[in-house]
Amino acid sequence: MRTKQAAAELAKIIAVVNNKGGVGKTTAAVHIGCALAALGKRVLCVDMDTQANLAQNFFSRKFVNTAIKAVQNGSPLPPEHHSSGVDVLTLSFYEADEEEYRAAIHAYASEYEYILIDSPPSLEKRTLSALKASSFVLIPTEAEQFAFSGISNLLQLAASYNLHILGVFINKYDPKKQVHKAFRSFIADQFSQFFLEDSIPTSTVFPNAQAENKTGFEFYTQKKPNAALEAYQAIAHSIIAA
Ligand SMILES: Nc1ncnc2c1ncn2[C@@H]1O[C@H](COP(=O)(O)OP(=O)(O)O)[C@@H](O)[C@H]1O
Ligand SMILES: [Mg+2]
Numbered sequence: 001m002r003t004k005q006a007a008a009e010l011a012k013i014i015a016v017v018n019n020k021g022g023v024g025k026t027t028a029a030v031h032i033g034c035a036l037a038a039l040g041k042r043v044l045c046v047d048m049d050t051q052a053n054l055a056q057n058f059f060s061r062k063f064v065n066t067a068i069k070a071v072q073n074g075s076p077l078p079p080e081h082h083s084s085g086v087d088v089l090t091l092s093f094y095e096a097d098e099e100e101y102r103a104a105i106h107a108y109a110s111e112y113e114y115i116l117i118d119s120p121p122s123l124e125k126r127t128l129s130a131l132k133a134s135s136f137v138l139i140p141t142e143a144e145q146f147a148f149s150g151i152s153n154l155l156q157l158a159a160s161y162n163l164h165i166l167g168v169f170i171n172k173y174d175p176k177k178q179v180h181k182a183f184r185s186f187i188a189d190q191f192s193q194f195f196l197e198d199s200i201p202t203s204t205v206f207p208n209a210q211a212e213n214k215t216g217f218e219f220y221t222q223k224k225p226n227a228a229l230e231a232y233q234a235i236a237h238s239i240i241a242a
Helices: 002-008 025-038 053-058 061-072 098-106 125-133 147-160 178-190 205-211 227-241
Strands: 012-016 043-047 087-090 114-118 136-142 164-171
Touching (some): 025 043, 025 053, 025 114, 025 136, 025 164, 053 061, 053 087, 053 205, 061 087, 098 125, 136 147, 147 164, 147 178
Parallel strands (some): 043 087, 043 114
């Protein structure tokens, strides 16, 4: 019983993966992280990509340079707190083997409820380490021709790591485009077991916010709700409900 209670206190560790670049992994990790934190959850976002886009989105290039120096001096920076409530662990410059990456992330498992790992755009060691460290996987995709084979391969890979699939969702979705609608319903149909109904619309909020090293939630201050940010909030709710 004691062991079970202790286990229940450990974070849900979620790898955000898709070996295709530009589909929205980093943007998803940032905004789902913020949405979970806004719901009062203790959240750690881990940057596993050497491009350190996640760390830069939350903070600045200066912060990224500090993270580089910390590793040169021996070890990665400890998690840095962001005003959204999310803590950020930058492993972008930490070179290690799969087991060391797993240990570096699991060291924080008892301090957070959710750990979201942003992974690189290929199936390299860092991505496989993210999968090894995780119990759950979340797959952002675009509504396009090559999504089907990519998702199938990722689901197989996730199964080989015994991961629970939290969901597949569509990013950069434009319902006015017939081709998007057609691919969305094809993907929803083919992967019905895992498909998340909330698609993230194409929105200038993300690139504009990122250009200022801000999250969309910080950047967007209008009263009128923003559909793309609301869609990430809905995904955060479905993660909590899972
Ligand atoms: N819903 C969206 N609408 C418009 N642009 C988006 C959206 N999501 C992400 N982007 C933009 O697409 C680019 C790639 O997103 P990113 O999250 O960096 O992808 P990945 O991490 O998979 O490479 C970034 O410039 C980002 O601002
Ligand atoms: Mg990225």
